[in-house]
Every structure is written in structure tokens, then in C-alpha cells.
Amino acid sequence: MTAGRVLLCALFATRVVALDLEPFVLGAFVQSATFSIANQLGFFIAQGLDVTFAQIPNSTFGYARLLDGTFDMVIGTIDNAVNLRFNQNASLTVVGQLDGGNDIILAGVPSVTSVEDLRGKPIMVDSASSGYVFLLRKILSLFALPPSDYTFQAHPLTSTKVVGGTSLRFANLAAGSLPDGTPVFGTILTYPFTGMAAHLDTPLPELARASTFVAPFSSSSVTVATSAFDDLSPASPHVRATAALLAANRFLASQDPAQIQCSRAAIASELGIAPDSTLLDAEFMAATAPVTGETAQVDFEVNSVGLWSVVDLRAQQQAFAGAGDRFNFVDALQPGPGQLIDNRMGDAAIDIAGTIPVPSSCA
Ligand SMILES: *[C@@H]1O[C@H](CO)[C@@H](O)[C@H](O)[C@H]1NC(C)=O
Numbered sequence: 304m305t306a307g308r309v310l311l312c313a314l315f316a317t318r319v320v321a322l323d324l325e326p327f328v329l330g331a332f333v334q335s336a337t338f339s340i341a342n343q344l345g346f347f348i349a350q351g352l353d354v355t356f357a358q359i360p361n362s363t364f365g366y367a368r369l370l371d372g373t374f375d376m377v378i379g380t381i382d383n384a385v386n387l388r389f390n391q392n393a394s395l396t397v398v399g400q401l402d403g404g405n406d407i408i409l410a411g412v413p414s415v416t417s418v419e420d421l422r423g424k425p426i427m428v429d430s431a432s433s434g435y436v437f438l439l440r441k442i443l444s445l446f447a448l449p450p451s452d453y454t455f456q457a458h459p460l461t462s463t464k465v466v467g468g469t470s471l472r473f474a475n476l477a478a479g480s481l482p483d484g485t486p487v488f489g490t491i492l493t494y495p496f497t498g499m500a501a502h503l504d505t506p507l508p509e510l511a512r513a514s515t516f517v518a519p520f521s522s523s524s525v526t527v528a529t530s531a532f533d534d535l536s537p538a539s540p541h542v543r544a545t546a547a548l549l550a551a552n553r554f555l556a557s558q559d560p561a562q563i564q565c566s567r568a569a570i571a572s573e574l575g576i577a578p579d580s581t582l583l584d585a586e587f588m589a590a591t592a593p594v595t596g597e598t599a600q601v602d603f604e605v606n607s608v609g610l611w612s613v614v615d616l617r618a619q620q621q622a623f624a625g626a627g628d629r630f631n632f633v634d635a636l637q638p639g640p641g642q643l644i645d646n647r648m649g650d651a652a653i654d655i656a657g658t659i660p661v662p663s664s665c666a
């Protein structure tokens with residue numbers, strides 16, 4: 304009942320004000336809990352935005368669409384932004400940090416029950432040099448698997464060593480093979496797929512949990528083209544989208560039982576999972592987990608220690624070639640105008656976020 308009611312309310316609101324809504328394309332790998340709440344509880348609509356969720360197939364594609372203006376905003380791993388900005392001087396800016404590595408695990412097919420079982424096997428990744436690859440390599444190295452002991456799974460269509468974003472990798476892992484029948488063995492999973500993997504009829508083994516080894520870790524972040532900072536007025540669609548996400552994130556953090564009920568209903572509707580299921584319990588727990596979840600950061604503040612972990616992991620893999628030997632990371636990671644991280648968008652959004660009407664009950 305709860306999920307249906309929430310969805311109906313959102314649809315009703317869309318119908319009433321549809322003519323006035325401004326289109327806004329938000330690219331992301333997964334529907335985060337924060338996005339689910341903003342979308343299902345009508346927060347974007349309250350900000351006059353008709354938000355399209357664009358599922359990103361792989362990080363290269365997703366950030367290219369942000370830079371060419373196809374996407375207005377991308378929620379993705381902050382390592383992508385660090386890479387594009389410091390190695391390629393790309394004009395993109397981090398608005399804030401959404402999570403600390405939400406439910407990131409190394410998972411296997413049922414026949415792979417330990418990290419050791421991955422020795423000599425191909426492992427599925429999104430990109431051979433970004434995203435979670437550095438985290439994956441770190442975990443494997445701690446289990447005495449140096450890079451020479453495994454490969455990255457080749458994609459049968461593109462012949463690159465890239466399978467794609469987490470939703471694609473989860474589908475392949477659950478199927479036990481790539482679409483062409485090539486067997487698969489393991490990959491990194493994140494929210495909401497970690498919970499889903501554990502709730503399959505034949506659950507997929509959790510081989511290692513990232514936060515056991517690297518924490519805090521700055522993971523998903525809200526990213527926009529730097530030009531979006533030219534307009535920080537309340538009329539800016541980027542400011543309004545940020546406000547809706549901020550309000551949703553605060554709502555997710557609420558301890559009020561009625562609001563928790565609404566958050567759970569929104570997550571269930573967005574992900575198409577059963578209300579009152581143990582899977583929904585697992586997803587809500589992951590989204591609100593201390594350190595790794597979406598409520599670990601207050602109002603999207605970037606965790607500076609978590610960001611140093613991101614830089615360390617990338618530096619350990621010699622993946623800052625474009626930045627040069629004398630690159631000053633300390634200066635470059637200071638938040639400010641023109642910097643990688645710019646808090647002005649969040650500051651502009653915060654007052655607006657407080658005015659967004661929130662449901663008092665979804666029962
Ligand atoms: C990323 O996705 C795009 C769009 O689906 C696809 O054309 C491209 O080949 C993918 N890139 C890689 C490296 O797989």
C-alpha cells in the first residue's frame with residue numbers, strides 16, 4: 304500500500320504542473336536512496352523540474368555526456384572527477400559527496416567462495432583505469448593477488464577490457480556469464496545490487512567488503528559541468544536539483560518513524576522491490592549506514608580524509624600521469640571557486656531545500 308500511495312502522489316503532482324516543469328537530465332549508475340526519495344516524493348517537481356534518470360552504461364560514456372551538455376548532472380564515483388580534472392583538465396566540478404562507498408563489496412558467482420578463488424580468473428570492471436578498479440586492485444593485493452594473478456574480463460562486443468557499470472555487471476554475475484555465454488567469476492558490487500545479490504534464490508557470495516580495508520572512502524558525488532556555477536541564483540535548474548537532493552538526503556537521515564516509512568516506500572518504488580521485504584530492510588540499512596551510507600555526510604560535505612583515500616589508491620597505481628610530478632594535491636583539493644570541489648552550489652541550495660514540502664505520512 305505505502306509504495307503505491309507514494310507513487311500515485313508523485314504522478315498526480317506531475318500531471319497538475321507538467322506544463323511548467325523544466326526538463327533536467329540526471330545521469331547516474333544506480334538510483335541512490337537520496338535520488339529515489341527526491342523522485343518518488345515529488346521533491347524535484349516541487350522545484351519545477353521534470354527529471355529524467357539516465358542510466359549510465361559505463362563511466363567514460365557518462366562523464367562525456369556531462370561534458371557535452373547531454374546530462375545536466377551526474378552522480379558517480381568521485382574518482383572519475385578527480386581523474387578527469389587533474390589528468391585531463393576537464394571542466395567539471397564536484398557539488399558534494401553523496402556516500403562513503405555504499406555497500407561496496409567484491410562478489411563472486413556461487414562457485415567462487417573466496418578471494419583466493421579469483422586467482423587466474425578474469426574479473427569484470429567498468430573501466431580499466433577508473434572508478435572502483437583501484438579499490439579492487441588494493442583489496443586483491445591485500446589477499447596476495449598482485450595484478451599478474453588475474454585479468455580484467457574482455458567485453459565480447461567492444462573488445463575492450465570493460466564490461467560496464469554496476470547494473471550490467473550485476474546482471475552478468477547473476478546470470479553467471481556475459482550475454483555471449485562467456486563465463487564470469489567476480490566483480491565489485493554496490494548498493495542496491497549488494498543487497499539484491501544476497502537475496503537471490505542462489506545468493507552470490509560476498510568475498511570481501513571494501514570498508515573493511517579502506518574507510519572512510521569518498522565514493523558517489525554530485526558532479527556538474529563547471530559552467531553550471533555561472534548561475535547560482537534560485538532560478539538555476541542545477542541549484543534547484545541540488546536543493547531537491549539535499550532535502551531528500553535530510554529526509555533519509557530523519558529518525559522520525561513516519562518519515563522512515565516514507566523513505567522505505569520511495570526506495571521500494573524506485574527499485575521495484577517488495578515493501579516490507581527483508582531485501583528492503585537490507586537496502587535501507589545500507590543507505591543509512593554510518594561511514595559508508597548516504598547519510599554519513601551531512602548536507603553532502605566532502606569527507607576530506609575519504610578523498611585522500613581516493614587520491615592514494617589512484618597514486619598507488621601510477622594513474623596521475625596527466626597531473627605531473629609537482630602537482631600540489633593539497634591546493635587542488637581545497638574547496639573553492641574554480642576548484643574541483645566548489646561548495647557554493649550546495650550553499651545556494653540549502654535555504655531552498657528547507658522550503659520543500661515533505662510528506663508527514665506515507666501509510
Ligand atoms: C560505453 O557505453 C557506450 C554506450 O552504450 C558504448 O557505445 C561504448 O562502447 C561503451 N564503452 C566501453 C568502453 O565499453
Ligand SMILES: *[C@@H]1O[C@H](CO)[C@@H](O)[C@H](O)[C@H]1NC(C)=O
Pocket residue numbers: 392394
Ligand atoms: C585548464 O582549463 C581551464 C578552464 O578551461 C583553463 O583556463 C586552463 O588554462 C587549463 N589549464 C591547462 C594547463 O590546460
